[in-house]
Amino acid sequence: MFFLIFFSLGIFTVFGQSVTITGKVTDDTNEPIPGVNVLIKGTQSGTITDFDGLYKLKVAKSDILVFSYIGYATKEVAVSDQTTINVKLESDATSLDEIVVVGYGTQKKIDVTGAVTRANIEDFRDAPNANIGQSLQGTVPGLNIGQVTSAGSTPSIQIRGASTLNGNQSVLIILDGIQYTNSLSSLNPDDIESIDVLKDASSTAVYGAQAANGVILITTKKGRKNRNPVISFSSKFSTQAPSVGLRPMGREGYLEHIKMLNYRDAYIAPEYTVPNPDYDVLEYVDSSVLDPITGELLPNDFDWWDQATQRGYIQETLFNVSGGSEKTTYLISLGLTEQNGYIINDNFERKSIRVNLETEAADWWTVGTQVFGSFTNKDGAEPSLSSIVRSSPLHTPYLENGDLNPSPFNTLDRNPFLTYDVLNEERDNYISANLYSQIDVPFIPGLSYRINFGNNYKTELRYGASEYEASENGAAYKNTRFKLDFTLDNIITYKKKFGKHDISATYLYGVREKKEEGTNASATVFSRLKLGYDRIQLGENQFVSSYAFTEKFNYQMFRLNYKFNDKYLLTGTIREDGFSGFAENEKYGYFPSGAFGWIISNESFMENTDWINNLKLRGGYGVSGNLTGRYSSLARLSTGAAYVFGDGGATVFGQQLSSLANPNLRWERTAGMNLGLDFSLFNSRLTGSIDAYQNTTNDLLFSVALPQITGFSSIQTNIGKMQNKGLEISLTGDIIKKQDFSWGTTVNFSTNKNKILELTGEDVNQDGVEDDLIASNLFIGQGTARDVIYTYEQDGIYQIGDDIPAGFSPGQLRIVDQNDDGIINEDDRKIIGRRDPAYRISMLNTFKYKQFSFSFFLNSIQGGKDSYLSNTNVGISHSDNTIRFNYLEGINFWQPNNPTGDQPLTANGVSNPSVGAGIYQDRSFVRLQDVSLRYNFNQAVLDKLGMSSLSLFLSGKNLATWTDWKGWDPEIQDVDRGIYGSGLVAGGRPVMKGVSIGVNLSF
Structure with missing residues (x-):
């Protein structure tokens, strides 16, 4: 040759x-x-x-x-x-030969028939992200990643919206082929090679009963064959500061607030705009802010917020060595991440180690292991932000002798700084190992057998002791939890090409077992707490509890891929799942799927269309499932004070049924259709994909209310049907591509909307239409209970002199009388909008000039006409607590001399409104989410330094947000706690912005 x-x-x-x-x-x-x-x-x-x-x-x-x-x-x-x-050479995400992970195997991108997208994590490696989930925000259409507000936290993750009412909402995470149920905070982002997202039912069906919410496949790095050892080192330091400047009012603002709450006395009637010369604030404040000797206001102006916050930072140090011989590859990595949050004692530390090793024991036999340990530390009890905001600046946290004052206020709120002098330990230790062996059968070309054994182990330690608890008599606790799960997969693969035919068949049989146990020990009333939680037995009142459970799964799957003449693709899958947690009569479920692909650009009639490099049409249909809780189908017992024997007898504890059994509780089943188009045009200068989908979930897991006469409030059962549909578009273009300068842009767009098609299917109204379940906030033709906003519609604030109906007063919200009957009651409620967004859009621009590269990433969520709404009502009424509590600066409360105020207020001497309502505001925003500037030293410098690479970088996170939202941040969302956007509330937390500087080098 x-x-x-x-x-x-x-x-x-x-x-x-x-x-x-x-x-x-x-x-x-x-x-x-x-x-x-x-x-x-x-x-x-x-x-x-x-x-x-x-x-x-x-x-x-x-x-x-x-x-x-x-x-x-x-x-x-x-x-x-x-x-x-x-x-x-630059990585080409659009390469037709690129290999993507599809579940229990890999495929060339050109051969994929499902909606599988590889996330762009390379352009965000320099960002100040302690959690890999943060690097995925906005990068994949249909993959919705939330914000984080505390150190080391994992953001919320959702794929293609909600597909269940109250079944499992979690996305399935697969790490190196093994299901990973631990937190993403345990993973070192630098260890991750690629992340692939399975979005449609035809691609997720290989994971059957646990895949209805989508699948994320994470693949870690490996060494490369025939490469000398490469030693890489990376270090960066990032600042952390709030993206908004909210803070509580100081002394003057606090006193003005008290005056505002008492405007009926502070100003002269009837307009209440002229100050009353007889008003004396001393008559309206709590006695605790008055000097006990002089009776005057204490001179304090204590800044609780300043004392509760600090300059946050992230410091990261990463090291790895990788390489390989002709037969063996290896990677060893070490990582240390330290994050101090903006709030004191909001700390996170992760130490990680990973060893990935693979060797060819013979030409036909490969063995390997992927082992990592991660040890996280979140020690420290941070103060309650809601208490910090509410604390009056006229108080201080200290006694005259300098000690902390446990209860400086005449409220139930205690001193938020009691977290200063306590013992608090929060440690999570993760150990995960994946062992595998693959045999390529020598005498049958194309046939291989692979066995994977994955084992995840986690210990959770929650220790604490405080002399301020139990009415300052001291309390301590020691809670431990152990989690263990293992997976054993047997995978047989056969690949064969003959003539124009290309087939690939995969058979899987696997088992999985999950165990968890925990012990909680606590005690109160200590004579001394010097030994803290290490001598709980010294407490007078001692308590102990424990629990344990085991879950078991088994499954098998068969998948067939067929390609004819490099043009026509077919994929068929069938999976059977069994789960110990499902009902006696419904232990197993079956999940089929099928998909097709047509590579149009390989047809003869496309030969003269030089501007089309690749054009592929694909479509698929499949069914996947969703789990329920392990005991949902069983009749359960509870223990409590249940019996009294005789008049005046003591109450004794007993056991009673707390739930009804349902031996026919079934899997939720989500059937999904997806139609997609992949294309590459103009010599691959423009590439992209378009996907339209519709998912329908049957047998929804839901707790149906029961008549009280049964003795039970509800029963878990399968009801109804809901639909989820949307559109996803991704476009990447090389706008300028020259020798020394290039400009590339990627735009992602997605929209999703869900609605309920059926509920019980039994109750119908007089028109023969099925009734809504209003008590559960469920409506036919509308979204989930968490999405739909069914409440009273408000139309501004009642002013002095308005014609005000009974039950309302000036300063309170004007409620719309929907049926014009002159009465405001529950019949006037209506659906006023949705909490889910109308659409999401993002844009990444990357510029490269010689050794420099610069990128910025804009991410946006938009609500359209009546979506992405959240309640911003901070309205308060005069009470013993509201005259003591402090509030955030900048809240525009209504009062007679401020009639344009947008927050309601009920003053002294006025009854609270008979009906409460919210002020729903659009959360739409555009965020400059990531910015990065990097300089790569040229080869001449590297040769002199004896390095293979050296780069310096400067990056930024959440540097600017454009929104009309009033509050902490519009994107903050905690579905489980019912938080959709964090407004001007005392308990809100800020999203962090920061600037990072660092260096990457390798030898």
Whole structure:
């Protein structure tokens, strides 16, 4: 072969001057790439790079060299007068030869028939993110990632909206082929090679009963064959500060607030706009803020907020070594992440170690292991932010002797700084190991058998002791929890090509077991707490409890992929699942799927359409399932004070049924259809995909209310049907692509809407239409109970002099009388909107000039006409507590001399409104979410320093947010706690913005 190459080059030099070119080919991180094809354009003459990415080739000056390698964008360089040509190949996410993970295997991207998307995590590696989930925000259409407001937290994750009412809402996480039920906070983001998202039912059906909410496949890094050891080091420091400047009122604002609550005395009737000279604030404040000797206001103006917050930061140090021989590859990584949050004692630390090792024991036998340990620390009890905001600036947290005052207020609120001097330990230790062995059967080409054994272990330690608890008599606790799960998968794969036919078959049989146990011990009333939680037995009142459970799964799956003539693709899957937690009569479920693909661009009639490089139509239909709680189908017992024997007898404890059994409780089943189009146009300058989908969930898991006469409030059963549909678009364009300068843009767009199609299917109204379940906030044709806003509609605030109906007063919300009967009651409620957004859109721009690269990422969620709404009503009424509590600055309360105030207020001497209502505001926003500037040192500098790569970077997170939302942040959402956007509330928490500086280097 080499003789033919040199012979061809010799003939070619007859037509041009010969020159010998040498150089090095590296990847995005300046690591050498062995095996790169280096060809002279228009010929088959060339060479390949060696182990160190080096090449040498004799060419003519008029030649153009073409550098190509699977997974990287092809690059062309004119020779001209150059004798050294070093080339950096960039990862090409649109490459048709790119391998993506599809569940129990991999496929070329061109052969995928389902809605499978690879997340772009490379452009966000420099961002100040302690959790890998933060790097996914807005990067994949249909993958919805929430914000975090505390150190080390995992954001909420949702794929294609809600598909259940109150079944399992969690996305299925697969780590290196094994289900991962632990927190993403345990993972070192630098260990992750790729993240693939399975969105439609035809691709998630391989995971059957647990895949209705979508699947995220995480693959960690490995070493590379035939590569000398590469030592990489990365370090960065990031600032953390609130993205909004909210803070509580100071002394003057607090006193003005008390005056506002008492405007009927502070101003002269009837307009209440002229100050009353007889008003004396001393008559309206709590006695605790008065000097006990002089009776005057205490001179304090204590800044509780300033004392409760600090300068936050993230400091990260990462190290790994990787490489490989002809038979063995290895990667060893170490990581240390330290994060101090904006609120004192909001701390997070993660220490991690990973070893990924793979070796070819024989030509037909590969064995490997992926082992990691992660040890997180969130020690420290942070103060309650709601108490910090409510604390009066006229109080201080200290006694005269300097000790903390446990109860400085005349309210139930205690001193929020009692968290200063306590013992608090919150440690999570994770150990995970995946062992695998694959045999490529020598005597049957294409047949392989792989066994995976994955084991996840976690310990949770929650220890605490405080002398301020139990009425300052002291309390301590020690709670431990152990979690263990293992997975054993047997996978048989057969691949065969014959003629124009290409088949791939996969059979899976697996079992999974999950165990958990915990012990809680606590005590109160200690004579001394010097030994804290290590001597709980010293407490007078001692309590102990424990629990344990085991869940078991087994499953099998068969998948067949067929391709004909590189044009027509078919995929069929069937999976059977069994789960110990389901009802006696419904232990197993079956989940089929099918999909097709048509590579239109490979048809003969497309030969002359040079502007279309790739065009593929795909469609699929499948069924996946959703789990219920492990005891949902069983009759359960509870223990409590249940019996009294005789008049005046003591109450004794007993056991009684707390729930009814349902032996026919079934799997939720989500049937989904997806139609997609993948394309690459104009010499791959524009690539993208479009997906439209519709999912229908049957047998919804729901607690149906029962008549009280039964003795039970509800029973878990299967009812109704709901639909979830949407559209997703992703476009990537190379706007400018030159030798020294390039500009690329990626735009993602998604929309999703769900509605209930059926409920009980039994009760119908007089028109023969099924009734809504209003008590459960469920309405036919509308979204989930968490999405639909069914309440009173408000139309501003009643002013003095208005015609005000009975039960209302000036300063209170004007409720719309929907039926015009002159009475405001529950009949006037209506659906006023939705909490879910109308659509999401994001845009990533990346610019590269010589050694510099700059990118910025805009992320936006929009509500449209009546979506993405949340209640911002902070309205208060005069009471013993409201004259003591402090509030955030900037709340525009109504009062007679401020009639345009948008927050209601009920003053002294006025009854509270007979009906409460919310003020629902659009949460739409546009956020400058990520910005990054990087400088990569050139090869000449690297050679002098003896390095393979060196880069410096500066990045920013959440630097600007454009929104009309009034409050902490519009994107904050905690569905379980009923928080949808955090308004001007005392208990809100800020989203952090920050700037990061760091260095990446490797040898």
